[in-house]
Amino acid sequence: MTISKYLEIAHRRLTNAGVIDSAWLDAEVLLSFALQRSRPWLLAHHDQQINSVAIQQFNHLTMRRARGEPVAYLTGEREFCGLSFKVNQSALIPRPATEDLVESVTHYFKTEKLKTEKLVIDIGTGSGCIAVTLAKQFPNVKIIATDISRDALAVAQENAERHRVADRITFLHGNLLNPIINHVGNWKLEIGNSRLMVAANLPYVPSSVIAAKPELAHEPARALDGGPDGTEIYQQLFCQLINSITHKLIPLPVSLFFEMEPTILPALLALPEAKRLSRWYTIERQNHVLSLHKNLKRR
Numbered sequence: 001m002t003i004s005k006y007l008e009i010a011h012r013r014l015t016n017a018g019v020i021d022s023a024w025l026d027a028e029v030l031l032s033f034a035l036q037r038s039r040p041w042l043l044a045h046h047d048q049q050i051n052s053v054a055i056q057q058f059n060h061l062t063m064r065r066a067r068g069e070p071v072a073y074l075t076g077e078r079e080f081c082g083l084s085f086k087v088n089q090s091a092l093i094p095r096p097a098t099e100d101l102v103e104s105v106t107h108y109f110k111t112e113k114l115k116t117e118k119l120v121i122d123i124g125t126g127s128g129c130i131a132v133t134l135a136k137q138f139p140n141v142k143i144i145a146t147d148i149s150r151d152a153l154a155v156a157q158e159n160a161e162r163h164r165v166a167d168r169i170t171f172l173h174g175n176l177l178n179p180i181i182n183h184v185g186n187w188k189l190e191i192g193n194s195r196l197m198v199a200a201n202l203p204y205v206p207s208s209v210i211a212a213k214p215e216l217a218h219e220p221a222r223a224l225d226g227g228p229d230g231t232e233i234y235q236q237l238f239c240q241l242i243n244s245i246t247h248k249l250i251p252l253p254v255s256l257f258f259e260m261e262p263t264i265l266p267a268l269l270a271l272p273e274a275k276r277l278s279r280w281y282t283i284e285r286q287n288h289v290l291s292l293h294k295n296l297k298r299r
């Protein structure tokens, strides 16, 4: 049978299983993966026969996809901001919305007048997609990336090595800012005169929404679950930030960038901790990104 025939069969299998919107694309990506060829190659050779090993692998992959496994976990790869990232069940699959977060930080770096050194803290780094992309784009930026999952940190470390930026990213295990605060001495050494920024894409999906979306069941709950109204983990981070700033455990970050679902935003901004942060920061929102910039006038 030819490539196009196999694609048709896979398309039907996926559609019947409820993979409606992306059935063709998924079939093409999985067959490219099984054949170790690009998608354009596949389409240009649609009347070619396939070897039996690739057929077996392709059938196995489409069956797993039909059972709901995300394509990125089947191929072990996901593209983010034009870079290819290793992914597995230990880390969230990078999402397009997070590219907006990276773009906001990038835009800020490019428009900011002061050319001082910068240090970015990426909290909840997961696959490392934010940290690695920023390190790749800005060779003078240093990054500290934290995560509560050691397995996710291992994936992030591999991605940093893959993109040759591991020497500029320090990966720390622990709860939000704690691993940084617990090493205040090292931390002060590390920051020197750099300007501190924070970027975070923390879990913000309300628990009930996760339960109602079986397609999310394959990704780590710890990477998605934001508690009853989606604000739980951000609230913890805001508390830690306020405490660290008031006790001078870390310098006041100049800017903070958070990814957030717009529907969660009212609850997030209503938190007493968010109100407290607004004493120091001007808060702006664009799509999925909440950015806080140091309010110089009021300090």
Ligand SMILES: C[S@@+](CC[C@H](N)C(=O)[O-])C[C@H]1O[C@@H](n2cnc3c(N)ncnc32)[C@H](O)[C@@H]1O
Residues within 6 Å of the ligand: 091, 092, 093, 094, 095, 098, 123, 124, 125, 126, 127, 128, 129, 130, 146, 147, 148, 149, 152, 174, 175, 176, 201, 202, 203, 204, 222, 223, 224, 233
């Ligand atoms: C939504 S995922 C984002 C992953 C990655 N930054 C991205 O944008 O694709 C959230 C990440 O935060 C981590 N996380 C959850 N709770 C945390 C906590 N209390 N402290 C540190 N990391 C946490 C999860 O393990 C997960 O890797």
